[in-house]
Amino acid sequence: MFEGISGKKAVVTGGGSGIGKEICLRFGAAGAGLAVCDVDGDAAKVVAAEIKEQGGNARAYGIDVSDYAAVQAVCTGIAEELGGIDILVNNAGITRDGLLLRMKEEDFDQVIAVNLKGAFNFIKACCRPMIKTRWGRVINITSVVGQMGNAGQANYASAKAGMIGLTKSAAKELASRNITVNAVAPGFIATPMTEELDQATRDVYIAAIPLRRTGTPADVAGVCLFLASSAADYITGQVIRVDGGMVM
Ligand code: NAD
Numbered sequence: 571m572f573e574g575i576s577g578k579k580a581v582v583t584g585g586g587s588g589i590g591k592e593i594c595l596r597f598g599a600a601g602a603g604l605a606v607c608d609v610d611g612d613a614a615k616v617v618a619a620e621i622k623e624q625g626g627n628a629r630a631y632g633i634d635v636s637d638y639a640a641v642q643a644v645c646t647g648i649a650e651e652l653g654g655i656d657i658l659v660n661n662a663g664i665t666r667d668g669l670l671l672r673m674k675e676e677d678f679d680q681v682i683a684v685n686l687k688g689a690f691n692f693i694k695a696c697c698r699p700m701i702k703t704r705w706g707r708v709i710n711i712t713s714v715v716g717q718m719g720n721a722g723q724a725n726y727a728s729a730k731a732g733m734i735g736l737t738k739s740a741a742k743e744l745a746s747r748n749i750t751v752n753a754v755a756p757g758f759i760a761t762p763m764t765e766e767l768d769q770a771t772r773d774v775y776i777a778a779i780p781l782r783r784t785g786t787p788a789d790v791a792g793v794c795l796f797l798a799s800s801a802a803d804y805i806t807g808q809v810i811r812v813d814g815g816m817v818m
Pocket of ligand 1: 583584585586587588589590607608609610613633634635636661662663664684711712713714755756757758759760761762763764
């Protein structure tokens with residue numbers, strides 16, 4: 571029988587904006603308890619308040635995903651306050667674009683620290699409560715760029731490709747505990763991250779998308795909801811592209 575995520579406890583990183591915010595709202599509306607985590611604690615509070623206004627259960631946590639010790643401590647608190655952790659969505663991400671020859675070392679390191687190590691930090695902290703209940707779902711938000719590369723994004727593409735290796739390794743390690751680990755690879759999604767792009771660049775991207783439009787945060791959140799539900803019980807170690815057909 572199909573089971574949604576009602577009553578499950580979900581942790582979403584980068585939940586204060588864009589795709590992460592939509593995942594929080596969608597999971598909250600589906601009856602999950604939410605830990606909305608974001609380095610921008612105020613943005614996380616706004617999202618948690620919106621979920622509560624709609625009758626849901628949510629708490630906000632101001633946390634930098636790249637801070638290993640802080641993540642372990644916050645997740646211990648989340649597990650106590652929410653009464654466990656069943657679902658983790660590693661969504662927090664940043665870009666620091668630039669051509670390889672001009673890219674500063676700190677821009678490479680920072681993008682790896684947030685996008686890749688941040689996901690490791692949260693998986694490590696959240697899989698303990700999942701192991702206890704022998705049920706868990708981990709969803710890592712990577713990017714099509716991690717599969718196809720992108721000029722000007724050597725740091726970001728490396729981090730996103732790394733997340734795919736992390737996903738598959740964690741899937742193999744955690745499968746015996748009934749924890750699935752999958753990645754979702756969005757293409758070009760309209761969010762604050764992409765709104766800085768000028769119209770000419772936007773047009774070039776859209777011309778390469780068979781569905782001829784940018785994706786929405788809801789397009790990505792729907793796939794995350796599917797992966798968190800019982801409909802995806804037998805899916806692990808996969809990368810699901812949500813890109814309007816950009817990469818085939
Ligand atoms: P966004 O900038 O709207 O949201 C990212 C959120 O992450 C923000 O709320 C930000 O405060 C938070 N964040 C940043 N650094 C953090 C840190 N160190 N600790 C905790 N939180 C932090 O971006 P978005 O477009 O919604 O992107 C969400 C995810 O989707 C990212 O991982 C991004 O790489 C990925 N993605 C986006 C697109 C796209 O086209 N928008 C495409 C592919 C993948």
